[in-house]
Amino acid sequence: MSLQSVLSHTWLIPFLPFLAFALIGLLFHRWPKFSALLSILAIAGSFVLSVMAAFIVFTGPNDAVFEVAARWLDMPGLRVDMGLLVDPLTAVMLVVVTTVALLVQIYSLGYMHGDPGLASYYSFQSLFAGSMLGLVISNNFGQMFVFWELVGICSYLLIGFWFGRDSAKEAAKKAFITNRVGDFGFLLGILFLQIVFGTLNFNELAGQVAGYSNAAVLITISVLLLFGPMGKSAQFPLHVWLPDAMEGPTPVSALIHAATMVAAGVYLLARASFIFSSSAETMTLIAVVGGFTALFAASIALVQNDIKRILAYSTLSQLGYMVMAMGIGAMTAGMFHLMTHAFFKSLLFLGAGSVIHAMADEQNIWKMGNLNKKMPATTWTFVIGALALAGIPPLSGFWSKDEILLGAFAGGHTGLYILGSLVAFMTAFYMFRLIFVAFFGSNHGGEKAHESPAVMTVPLVILAILAVVAGFVNTPLMGNIFGHYISAPNAVHHEPSMSIMIISSLIALAGICLAWLIYQKQVISHEALKERFSAIYQVLYNKFYIDEFYALLIKYCVDGTAKVLEWFDLKVVNGAVNGLAYLTGRSGYGLKYTENGQVQTYAVYMYAGIVVLLISALCAVFTVLA
């Protein structure tokens, strides 16, 4: 098989996991081990194909695009194709998604060992992988929306995988409903595009949007489209579902709620950047939303005690970072950070899963401690992930985060640059708070822990390697190959600035040192800090009371509206129907006395009726004659 013919077989990449899903669901669900094997083989096949496709794309010219499409839906005013679009952006996403999905599925063999729902777990995983790959390979908005919703339903199924727990059920519903709010705006945006431009194809749209000048329409469309990423990538104010989504199995959190699905929003911002960048107002909005989410989530992560929740807020914060990058026009940096983040964040989640597995489902970091002795592989891979996330050179997170900060600084967004640096400091602090408390802490909760089996540690090691090296693809050392292929059409390339690199490294180091002083050396007592700033602590610990605020909003607005409508239904609608019945009943009750059973009375009625008719007929005749 020649390399070029690989591209014409890219349809197999999403198809293989879908096939595995169908086979497991229909035939093999009674054999969990075989189901798992089937699912892993399918995603491995997709992985190989993706790597080959990426190799072709990244060795070819940088504007080469492979596109095929078949008509799926055609009616007056709406035409939806099912197609494939393979360009550098797609290729990166394909590789990231299949790599993480493959490693997570292998890891799940150990983590989900003995779970009675193993077969359905793997069928959902396959469905997710297929949908996500279908999403990134779409060549138009219509198809993308279909897969967009499919990944949403997979997220729902996998968050609620342990549906025996009430909290898991609630979290699954919350995720689905919050996403629907965003998707509704997204769908409206897509319909707007179809109405205004008459096509949903990305390349056709790119040409048309460039020649379109009605700013109001462009702002409307781009803001509506922005709702999609806000829901899927959990940007403020639709971020509330992501921390709760940690109710799902930890490998699911790693794959869906850290590395791939939540990045779909960022991917959309990149894919449709021609629309977003056509409106400066929308770009500002994107940057502000992203920057605010980054800071907001990082501040919450400072005080959380649940290992998965800390990582969840960290994910929120990093997604905010990527969205901010998109908003300031640094698309290359945003996608680059998406890629490196996918590797080190899934590494961190899988490491957390390994810890939770070893600690018999304990998630509170204060009940762990001394894990570094018992679980060396998990500990050191976790530390590598945390260093990458904190942005310590030369790990991958350093390069991508630096790229974003550089974009902000060089693009003249000084405010966002300072905000980004602050978030970087907080990120380093909360990650190493987690590490010093859970892995090196003096609490002896970790005494019973044991190292996870190889099937779990090997994916950790592979991801750790990726977390170290993935950053080099966009460094001057390798000639910025990433940025050469993936960049906005009119992007300005900023020369790397040594001072920004040094400053951001120092900021990260400062965060780590502060965490070390407080939680390891205990030079400053964290209890005393908590006492001193108890008001701020409470607000942060309760996540700025956003959930409570939404609950109130629902209680008063939604339930209030429901009460008004219930009153309307009971009193007005029911009242009208009942009133009519009452009127009929009462009039019958009154008129029944005319029916006295006497045949002669009836005869009188008849005669009287005839007389009335006769008189009216005569009157009519005379009126006509007169």
Next chain:
Amino acid sequence: MIGFTHYLIFATLLFGIGLFGVLAKRSAVAVLMSVELMLNAVNINFVAISKYIVPNAGVGQLFALFVIVVAAAEVAVGLALIINIFRQKKSVDLHDFNLLKW
């Protein structure tokens, strides 16, 4: 000289008497007889109109014959009903027959 108008007035009077009987008499037999009066008033109208308005057609006369025949049949059915009612209630007073009411 007796003319068309006289016939009409006569028929109207006869109809009025019959109607009064139907509405006011208590005996079911008397009511049945009053119905016959009304039918006969109609017959007189038929014949009179036939004679004075379409003299050569004779349709009115023919129709009057039909009415007489139908009235005879009707009386037979009506009397049979009255006999049956009488057997049930030992009465032919219509005021006793008010079962079909509220």
